[in-house]
Amino acid sequence: MSAAPAEVGKSETAYRWLHERISRHEYGPGYRLVLAPIADELGMSVVPVREAIRRLEAEGLVTFERNVGARVAVVDESEYVHTMQTLGLVEGAATSLSAPSLTSADLDRAAEVNDRMRHLLDHFDAHSFTVLNQQFHSVLFEPCPNPHILDLVHRGWSRLSGIRDSTFAFVPGRAQHSVEEHEVILDLIRQGADALEIELAARNHRWKTLDAYLAARQAAH
Amino acid sequence: MSAAPAEVGKSETAYRWLHERISRHEYGPGYRLVLAPIADELGMSVVPVREAIRRLEAEGLVTFERNVGARVAVVDESEYVHTMQTLGLVEGAATSLSAPSLTSADLDRAAEVNDRMRHLLDHFDAHSFTVLNQQFHSVLFEPCPNPHILDLVHRGWSRLSGIRDSTFAFVPGRAQHSVEEHEVILDLIRQGADALEIELAARNHRWKTLDAYLAARQAAH
DNA sequence: CTCGAGCACTTCGTATACGATCTGTAATAC
DNA sequence: GTATTACAGATCGTATACGAAGTGCTCGAG
Numbered sequence A, B: 001m002s003a004a005p006a007e008v009g010k011s012e013t014a015y016r017w018l019h020e021r022i023s024r025h026e027y028g029p030g031y032r033l034v035l036a037p038i039a040d041e042l043g044m045s046v047v048p049v050r051e052a053i054r055r056l057e058a059e060g061l062v063t064f065e066r067n068v069g070a071r072v073a074v075v076d077e078s079e080y081v082h083t084m085q086t087l088g089l090v091e092g093a094a095t096s097l098s099a100p101s102l103t104s105a106d107l108d109r110a111a112e113v114n115d116r117m118r119h120l121l122d123h124f125d126a127h128s129f130t131v132l133n134q135q136f137h138s139v140l141f142e143p144c145p146n147p148h149i150l151d152l153v154h155r156g157w158s159r160l161s162g163i164r165d166s167t168f169a170f171v172p173g174r175a176q177h178s179v180e181e182h183e184v185i186l187d188l189i190r191q192g193a194d195a196l197e198i199e200l201a202a203r204n205h206r207w208k209t210l211d212a213y214l215a216a217r218q219a220a221h
Numbered sequence C: 001c002t003c004g005a006g007c008a009c010t011t012c013g014t015a016t017a018c019g020a021t022c023t024g025t026a027a028t029a030c
Numbered sequence D: 001g002t003a004t005t006a007c008a009g010a011t012c013g014t015a016t017a018c019g020a021a022g023t024g025c026t027c028g029a030g
Helices: A010-023 A035-042 A046-058 A077-101 A104-120 A126-141 A147-163 A174-190 A195-220 B010-023 B035-042 B046-058 B077-101 B104-120 B126-141 B147-163 B174-190 B195-220
Strands: A062-065 A069-072 B062-065 B069-072
Touching: A010 A035, A010 A046, A010 A147, A035 A046, A046 A062, A046 A069, A046 B046, A077 A126, A077 A147, A077 A195, A077 B077, A077 B147, A104 A126, A104 A174, A126 A147, A126 A174, A147 B077, A174 A195, B010 B035, B010 B046, B010 B147, B035 B046, B046 B062, B046 B069, B077 B126, B077 B147, B077 B195, B104 B126, B104 B174, B126 B147, B126 B174, B174 B195
Parallel strands: none
Antiparallel strands: A062 A069, B062 B069
16 A cells, blocks of 8 residues: 555656545645645655646646646536536446446446445445445446546546545435446346447436436525 | 747647647657657757656557657557547537537538538548548537537547548548538438437447448458 | 735746666677 | 677656746835
């Protein structure tokens, strides 16, 4: 974990370090990332830190302004919508492309994770639920043979978890529907359904989460 | 054009310079990008050049190896397939999302570009055809309200043009079919067709180009 | 009391310098 | 003649240093 990374550069070290902190919300949205203190804390110069921050910027986890500096990306409502929309698009495709490669062992594992999610519905814990949710989908999209699409999925998830811990906490009814939709997706894959059908099921699953969030948000106003 | 960019940083200057050269194929695939000579040519130090190269790496235009350096990305056959597949995915979505915002003036302009492509079929020039092709699609996807998806489309196009000038040169029959499919897409948008229908038409249009390329490639072996 | 101009501080952007790593070549042992 | 090793050149990775740009505060005028 914290073992000295012998063969990775300092830039990479700084990148992982910052990524970790942002994902854990230790650096919340809007937090200013000043080069010097970070470099000091990590025992390196500002140059690798700067490069790490530019990478994080490219991934959308931080915003950057010339001659002003970087800060952890703030979640605009529309930003959330766009990210979810994009993730639905690429994750649906990744899931569909992965389907032919999935073994029944994979599917059993996904089903088992989904069962744990179902059991969690009673003693609801948004964080655990989100973790399991990611595990479930990971099983289904990781075998995606197209590395670009897979990378986009990773970035989408990364941005979401860096930005908003759990949509489920805000939308009570959504967790249950989510579990049911997982079941449907698994069935489609087991049946060897059409690629497009699987893609749309996975896509709409995510977009429904988005819609539910927006509806709940609307109701609160 | 070559006016001194007063308010953009040197890093940005280097980025545009390299991007331009790669797009124009002045630096072909596999060409080694050594920091010092580039910095020298641009009249700056290696630091901004390094940053520019890392950005290009993130966009997939160059490959990078630690302690070895960067070189212009080589086009693997599978790399081409994956890029086209991804572009079809995101461009289809972008086109579909743009459709409601398109004015009839936009559609007329696209139709006009497509007519010029049709006229070009006789005295065929792969390069001009490719340029018009990009113009045509640009009209249809630029109004996309989701900036992430739009950005992915730009990156896809950028990577393709940086990598392979024209698919049409290799696949004789494809250009004509392409023009006809453009017509279909325009009709769908004019009719106010379902978003999904438009998306799939635009997606399949690109994927057919990919299939045609693969078939021609296969036949050549 | 409010607003604007000037100044000081903070932070970034880039240049230069040096140490680390890799690649290719030439010499030597077998 | 071939394989292994040692060395030299090239190139990158990072540290340090300095100049540029931005931000906020203070002071003075109205």
